[in-house]
Amino acid sequence: MADFGEILETIGDFGLFQKLLLFALCFPNLIVPFQLSSLVFNHADTNHHCNTDWILQVGPNLTKEEQLNLTLPRLPDGSFSPCEMYVPVVWDLSAIREYGLNETTTCTDGWVHNDTIYEATIVTDFDLVCGNTNLFRGAQTIFLAGVLVGAVLFGPFSESFGRKRATQIPMVLMLIFTVVTGLSPNFYVYLASQFIVGVSLGGFRINSIILATEWIGVAQRSYAACLSQVLAALGQVVFLAVVYYIRDWRMDQFIMAGPLAFVVIYIWFIPESARWLLVRGRTTDAKEVIQKAAAINKRTVPDSLVEKVLNEKPIEREGIKILFASRVLRKYFLTITFAWCALNLAYYSLSLNVGKFGLDIFLNQLVFGASEIPVHFLCMWSLETVGRKASLMGALIVGGSLCLLTLAVPQSNYIAIAALATCGRFLMNGAGSVCNVYIQELFPTSIRQTATGLGSTAARAASMLSPVVNMLEIYHFTIPTLVFGSLALASGITAFLLPETRRTELPGSTEEAEGTRQPKMTNPGPGDCEDINTTKL
Structure with missing residues (x-):
């Protein structure tokens, strides 16, 4: 076309x-991030312990502290066990105080949630x-x-x-x-x-x-992807304000619906x-x-x-067949999809762990959301100045390296870890904007949505794995970061296989996309002669 x-x-x-x-x-991207951010706040864990109100039948005047001391075992650090209680007995209160309780069991009558941050979460x-x-x-x-x-x-x-x-x-x-x-x-x-x-x-x-x-x-083709991302980042900050003042997850859902x-x-x-x-x-x-x-x-x-x-x-409506039949288009698709998957895995793994960087969860979310606003304006400048290829490679290689660098920082240094994680997430988000622009410029109109849809599907599969990757921390806290950081770094290197598409018309046919027929240039800028040669791989 x-x-x-x-x-x-x-x-x-x-x-x-x-x-x-x-x-x-x-504009809807200002609201859509509410859905992802709500995963962090609606799912927030609580300071809980077993419900042991059974003892109030024999000691109705017990204070809360006395009740917990008599009915809950303590962990090695001196805190009450959140998931165990002493087996209820039919003794009187004086006998319980004199002899104590020793046999433990899991919570039999539910839990008491003592969280002071939220009024209600799904937890x-x-x-x-x-x-x-x-x-x-x-x-x-x-x-x-x-x-x-x-x-x-x-x-x-x-x-x-x-x-x-x-x-x-x-x-x-x-x-x-x-x-x-x-x-x-x-x-x-x-x-x-x-x-x-x-x-x-x-x-x-x-x-x-x-x-x-x-x-x-x-x-201005990059505006669609980058401005939607800017509003998405702003949406995270807006949602943070909502959840800060209204800490009931059900009410937050209704506010989203407006x-x-x-x-x-x-x-x-x-x-x-x-x-x-x-x-x-x-x-x-x-x-x-x-x-x-x-x-x-x-x-x-x-x-x-x-x-x-x-x-x-x-x-001709070529469909998915031509995407994999063409050696060039297949190479483009697999390379850009690998990059999209790696950055999504890293981005969501960091996003869903926002409460684990040692700082206040609201402060972390504010930093994460506010830091994403300038990255997409930077993306718009980078895409038109240095091009798609260099922007994608730089964001992934530097971002992946920063994620891996968090492992070299002492775990007690919360501020340094939060800063590195924020910068890594910052660059992964920018790489996502580049991919959204890049993938549409690599494929012809007849299969543009098919290629984008398949690439997005693979990227979403990677994001779906992020909670699973984060669960690997039960074996060692470094494993999740090693996984998503290394993949981001590797995908940035393989992005070298892609052509430069800056300032070229969207390809209308397979021949144009493969570079065998040069796409029409519109408003060429400095350095565009080099882009023409790069496009013809």
Whole structure:
């Protein structure tokens, strides 16, 4: 679709139409991070112990401290055991005090949660402690599995039914099941609703970026991915403010639903991708939306130019087969997917461990969220200045090295570890923005969504593994960091195999994507001659 670039130049490749569309598609990213951040706060552990109110039947006037001293064993560090209690007896209080209790058992009457930070979390509401401790890790995995399924489902859906529908339907699902999550009567309903929220998140994120990208010219193409990430980072900070003042997880879910309802209302008025319409042979619809875009941008588009593109033979729908049949496209796909998987594993492993860096969980989250805002502006500059390839390699190699460097710092030095982890996460997030831009420029229109969907699916699978990787710390605290840090470093090195795509038109055919036919250059800048030679591998 190189000729579509000519139409974009004529109607305005970043006019009012594109800016309104970009805002409409990026604004939900201010809310979407609430879902991921809620995994950290809604699942927060508590200072719990077994419920031993049985002793109050023989000693109703016991103080809380006396009750715990008589009924709970102590750990070697002197604290009360959170998961064991003394076996209840039918003695009177004086006998219990004189002889003491020695036989222990697991908690038989539930738990008492003494957390002073939160009013309610899923840990306190569903007793996800002791033998059920890993269930909330499972809940994180279920959510991330939903994100993976969303990428799988809405990738082919977007190719068949359009980018527009593939962004609208996920937002409706997210609104409905965010409310259902807040109303969950038990843990299993919570898991099911969170899975569907994950599905909707995975579907929306990838398709909204593609829809915006296909309407924007080459000079501002990175805006769609980077600005959505900026708002996502800002969303983490906004959510932190919400959860700081309202520390009830159910109420936080209902607060999330408010702005989602606003998005669901306006999302039905966004336009379809003209590129997709042309690929599908829907020339009448494509002409209508092109003219609408020109009118909003206060431009006129010559009928001859429109007819030239509309009369062009629709590109063959090659599908997934060509992606793996082409040696060049296969190499690109495997390389960019490896990078996407590695950075997602590192990013989510660090994100879900935000409370374990020794500092206050709210302070850690504030640092993590605020630090991500400038990284995406830096990304936009880097993508257009040094290019896609150097940006991706630099972010992954330096970020992976910083993660590994946390292992060389004494574990008691919380500030240094938090600083290194924040910088590593900072760069992984930036690498994610680069991948979102890069993968769309590597593949032709007919398989762009398929390649992006498959790559996103693999990346979501990696993020789904992050809670499992974090659980490896039970064997040694260094294992999780060694795993995701080494993979990030390796993927940064292998990214050398990718071509540079800066300031080139989106490829419309397999030949253009493979570099056997040079994509059209628009508004070339300094150093673009070098980019042309790099593209032809």
